Amino acid sequence: MTKQQRAAHLLQRLNELYPETPIPLDHTDAYTLLVAVLLSAQCTDIRVNQITPALFALANNPHDMMKVPVAEIQAIIRPCGLSPRKAAAISGLSKILVEKYGGEVPADFAALEELPGVGHKTASVVMAQAFGVPAFPVDTHIHRLATRWKLTTGKNVEQTERDLKKLFPRESWNRLHLQIIFYGREHCKARGCDGKSCLLCRELFVKP
Known part of the structure; x- marks a missing residue:
């Protein structure tokens, strides 16, 4: 897959896996x-x-x-x-x-x-x-997964943010950053996946 194809596949699959994206931090305003x-x-x-x-x-x-x-x-x-x-x-x-x-x-x-x-x-x-303003907050989970999924070669979160914004539709940013966080916490942890073990890594990089 090309980088753009990987991005399109991830967007589709993350929408399927996490159709709802509740904000993890409790707040009222x-x-x-x-x-x-x-x-x-x-x-x-x-x-x-x-x-x-x-x-x-x-x-x-x-x-x-x-x-x-x-x-x-x-x-x-x-x-x-x-x-x-x-x-x-x-x-x-x-x-x-x-x-x-x-x-x-x-x-x-x-x-x-x-x-x-x-x-x-x-x-x-x-x-x-x-x-509700389109933004793509990049935390350590997103930076780690974007690198693992070969969506960026950025050495810092600023470069990763710029690269992800170029790859994904603007209207997807607000949901997608939460979806990636949810997936990283649940399936693709730093020590729990070698880049080939979890569901999406297998789909992207392991040949059938």
Whole structure:
């Protein structure tokens, strides 16, 4: 198969395997999604979902969150790791959202990436899942599988994102990034597949 043929096959098969793509992080609006995605850095979605109920019971909007002492935020989110930096970022971005955006999360990549603790991947997830703007957030699962499936030779997530955007239809991006994550977690783990063992790797690379 050519690279484009592999991409077309993967898109068809992932749509069959994962017709529904629920967002793994529990949230109620753009703000709680933003905070949850920020917390998910170097932390599992399961752990984040265990932590956020207590945090959002304390404050689930930027107006209330900016009033919470950073130490109190940190105490709640400590199990997520990197808690000093994440707590400061949550407090800081909440204050900026109130002072600059009227307490609303801006539906703008550049504005999101200017917020404390918000990088391109976090901004992409929020734009895709909160606002429906086509984006292709690339995490370690997607980078690993895109390389394994020979869709990219990118040495970093930025190059992988550019390559995947060229291969797949724009309207598929928001669903597809979740489908790849789901598949990687369930079937094609870093140590569980040698590039020929799981269902899709066999279909792509093992001759019948």
